Amino acid sequence: MKTRTVLVTGAAGFIGSNFVRIFSKRFPKIKIVGVDDFSSGKKSLLDRRIIFYNASVADAKAVEKIFNKHRPEYVFHFAAMPRVSLSVEKPAETTKANIYGTALLLEKSRDYKVKRFVFSSSSSVYGGAKILPTKEGENPPNPVSPYALQKYAGELLCQSFGKLYGLESVCLRYFNVFGPGQYGDSPYSTVMSAWLERLYFPKKGQRPFLEGDGKQSRDFCFVDNAVEANILAFESVREFFGDVFNIAHGERTDLLAVKVLIEEFSGKKLSLKKRPIRLGDVRHTHADISKARKMFGYKPIVSFEAGLQKTVEWFKQRASTRT
Numbered sequence: 001m002k003t004r005t006v007l008v009t010g011a012a013g014f015i016g017s018n019f020v021r022i023f024s025k026r027f028p029k030i031k032i033v034g035v036d037d038f039s040s041g042k043k044s045l046l047d048r049r050i051i052f053y054n055a056s057v058a059d060a061k062a063v064e065k066i067f068n069k070h071r072p073e074y075v076f077h078f079a080a081m082p083r084v085s086l087s088v089e090k091p092a093e094t095t096k097a098n099i100y101g102t103a104l105l106l107e108k109s110r111d112y113k114v115k116r117f118v119f120s121s122s123s124s125v126y127g128g129a130k131i132l133p134t135k136e137g138e139n140p141p142n143p144v145s146p147y148a149l150q151k152y153a154g155e156l157l158c159q160s161f162g163k164l165y166g167l168e169s170v171c172l173r174y175f176n177v178f179g180p181g182q183y184g185d186s187p188y189s190t191v192m193s194a195w196l197e198r199l200y201f202p203k204k205g206q207r208p209f210l211e212g213d214g215k216q217s218r219d220f221c222f223v224d225n226a227v228e229a230n231i232l233a234f235e236s237v238r239e240f241f242g243d244v245f246n247i248a249h250g251e252r253t254d255l256l257a258v259k260v261l262i263e264e265f266s267g268k269k270l271s272l273k274k275r276p277i278r279l280g281d282v283r284h285t286h287a288d289i290s291k292a293r294k295m296f297g298y299k300p301i302v303s304f305e306a307g308l309q310k311t312v313e314w315f316k317q318r319a320s321t322r323t
């Protein structure tokens with residue numbers, strides 16, 4: 001039977017809004033129901049054409065109402081209070097959104113017989129993998145922050161709902177996602193978005209900074225690739241019960257190289273203030289993405305450089321329209 005309705009949590013967030021944009025184009029006949037509480041999401045990112053609820057995924061009444069009314073067949077769960085530093089500051093509040101919210105959505109997915117639940121997990125569950133490139137099987141989870149623990153708990157919940165009730169689910173461990181729609185204006189912003197925000201929206205006394213020598217590297221994942229992984233997980237004819245997959249480019253880039261590319265694409269000089277390396281920061285991340293390739297055909301469809309160029313263009317366009 002054809003899918004009629006999907007639920008997208010975090011629809012006003014960075015990855016969720018990109019997902020809505022791409023998914024609605026690819027599957028114009030499927031109805032999208034979105035939910036977001038705007039804790040970090042933006043009204044400007046929300047697609048007004050979808051059915052939308054301004055509610056928390058940790059609000060049992062609201063979530064029941066949404067499932068009862070729309071009976072989604074697939075759930076794409078992007079909503080979360082992300083960022084390690086926020087979770088260190090607010091462990092209880094983030095636990096409510098990130099663990100309780102996920103458990104509630106899984107419970108409703110069980111009750112309303114959802115066909116598959118796609119969970120946004122994170123590379124942070126590795127806690128600094130020992131072996132690079134990181135393979136899911138070789139590096140057991142070692143969550144060292146409340147955020148990492150919350151994401152790992154989400155994966156374990158997906159697995160137990162599979163065992164207990166036969167609910168199908170896929171857990172996608174994204175590595176450092178970037179792209180249009182990622183604002184850099186919060187104290188919890190990722191490095192790339194924070195640099196671009198200050199480059200295009202300079203503020204007195206707030207120079208962008210570089211922690212350490214800039215030789216630390218990340219497997220930066222362009223957002224369209226993360227969205228593509230969700231779509232492939234949705235389309236796959238295999239059965240999954242909480243299986244975990246790395247989602248990244250499968251290559252790493254150091255911060256100094258990112259700086260050089262930003263300067264090239266923007267035509268501006270990015271002057272960075274030096275700061276000492278953050279305690280507990282991992283030196284390198286680099287994903288092995290062969291499991292996702294093998295199991296549902298994932299491969300990055302946009303290269304790192306092309307993705308960065310699109311990201312710079314988005315900031316440029318925002319700056320020209322002051323949005």
Ligand SMILES: NC(=O)c1ccc[n+]([C@@H]2O[C@H](COP(=O)([O-])OP(=O)(O)OC[C@H]3O[C@@H](n4cnc5c(N)ncnc54)[C@H](O)[C@@H]3O)[C@@H](O)[C@H]2O)c1
Nearest residue numbers: 010012013014015037038039040041056057079080122177
């Ligand atoms: N961006 C990354 O690099 C990255 C990496 C790994 C994992 N992830 C995961 O991907 C998902 C999306 O991340 P993002 O980068 O788009 O972040 P984001 O902050 O832009 O999006 C999260 C969205 O969830 C909403 N939200 C938060 N709590 C909510 C609640 N209780 N009820 C309803 N909505 C709520 C926010 O308002 C926001 O719109 C998150 O689950 C995040 O943990 C992101």
